[in-house]
Amino acid sequence: MSTDTRNVQPLRVEGVTVRFGGIVAVNDVSFTVQPRTIHALIGPNGAGKSSCFNAITGIYTPASGQVRLGETVLTGTPPHKIARQGIGRAFQNLALIGTSSVLDNVMLGRYSLTKGQFMAYGMRLPWTMRQERAHQDRAAEICDYMGLSHRLHTPAGALSYGEQKRVDLARALCVEPTVLMLDEPAAGMNSSETAMMAALIHDLRDDLGISVLLVEHDMSLVMGIADRITVLDFGRRIADDVPAVIQRDPEVIKAYLGGAPDESGESAEAAAISSEETSA
Numbered sequence: 001m002s003t004d005t006r007n008v009q010p011l012r013v014e015g016v017t018v019r020f021g022g023i024v025a026v027n028d029v030s031f032t033v034q035p036r037t038i039h040a041l042i043g044p045n046g047a048g049k050s051s052c053f054n055a056i057t058g059i060y061t062p063a064s065g066q067v068r069l070g071e072t073v074l075t076g077t078p079p080h081k082i083a084r085q086g087i088g089r090a091f092q093n094l095a096l097i098g099t100s101s102v103l104d105n106v107m108l109g110r111y112s113l114t115k116g117q118f119m120a121y122g123m124r125l126p127w128t129m130r131q132e133r134a135h136q137d138r139a140a141e142i143c144d145y146m147g148l149s150h151r152l153h154t155p156a157g158a159l160s161y162g163e164q165k166r167v168d169l170a171r172a173l174c175v176e177p178t179v180l181m182l183d184e185p186a187a188g189m190n191s192s193e194t195a196m197m198a199a200l201i202h203d204l205r206d207d208l209g210i211s212v213l214l215v216e217h218d219m220s221l222v223m224g225i226a227d228r229i230t231v232l233d234f235g236r237r238i239a240d241d242v243p244a245v246i247q248r249d250p251e252v253i254k255a256y257l258g259g260a261p262d263e264s265g266e267s268a269e270a271a272a273i274s275s276e277e278t279s280a
């Protein structure tokens with residue numbers, strides 16, 4: 001897929017704290033997503049991963065700390081302007097319009113890039129028609145890259161779950177991100193769909209030369225593709241390192257063992273971390 005060669009800047013999360021009343025969801029967390037790396041943010045349920053994502057994308061305003069893309073401070077900027085800075089985001093829970101076509105859903109991701117003149121759109125002025133067509137061509141190109149070209153005019157609600165996840169990703173790519181943020185891209189997927197998603201994320205990074213910040217529960221996916229991993233527990237950063245070190249970190253293993261236990265008394269994630277360790 002053709003893409004411009006934009007300058008990819010590091011995304012820096014600097015001492016970010018997010019509070020909800022008395023709850024400290026994110027507690028003085030710092031990490032840097034280096035250009036063109038796949039960076040995973042992991043941790044047990046309620047650790048503060050989604051809150052951290054929402055602080056980066058401008059949905060939540062941190063109580064303290066800041067987020068920067070290169071030297072540009074993003075904190076305090078509204079979400080659509082952060083998207084325009086090149087931060088693309090897919091959602092944990094699919095937010096597609098089921099009755100609208102795949103192309104229309106993906107085009108929604110594109111509108112934050114248009115000059116936002118809906119009056120002009122309504123009047124169908126020639127230049128807006130031209131602009132709209134250019135955006136549609138690019139949206140179709142992105143869908144093609146995601147293997148959705150035969151589905152452009154199908155209602156999104158009629159697609160399989162795996163395909164809907166790809167539509168959501170296509171929409172995130174439509175802002176031409178230099179940093180792509182994915183909140184649990186493999187949630188609800190079986191193991192072959194998960195393997196496909198892992199390969200896709202890896203290819204995206206290589207083909208587009210962008211950074212990926214990823215929240216994911218599936219440890220085999222994370223350990224397989226992440227260049228670096230930040231671990232949160234109860235809102236705090238407890239580790240930040242390469243996968244091989246994270247897998248052996250006693251505090252990380254303890255955090256997962258202390259998580260919701262299954263019948264065997266061990267959390268599924270802790271088992272996955274240690275099994276990754278033995279297979280490594």
Ligand SMILES: Nc1ncnc2c1ncn2[C@@H]1O[C@H](COP(=O)(O)OP(=O)(O)O)[C@@H](O)[C@H]1O
Binds near residue numbers: 025043046049050
């Ligand atoms: N909108 C909210 N209002 C109040 N509390 C919230 C809200 N969102 C998250 N929390 C709380 O903040 C903590 C972190 O949640 P979250 O960021 O969703 O964690 P994760 O994504 O790691 O599971 C949890 O204790 C959660 O209950």
Ligand SMILES: [Mg+2]
Binds near residue numbers: 049050051092
């Ligand atoms: Mg979450």
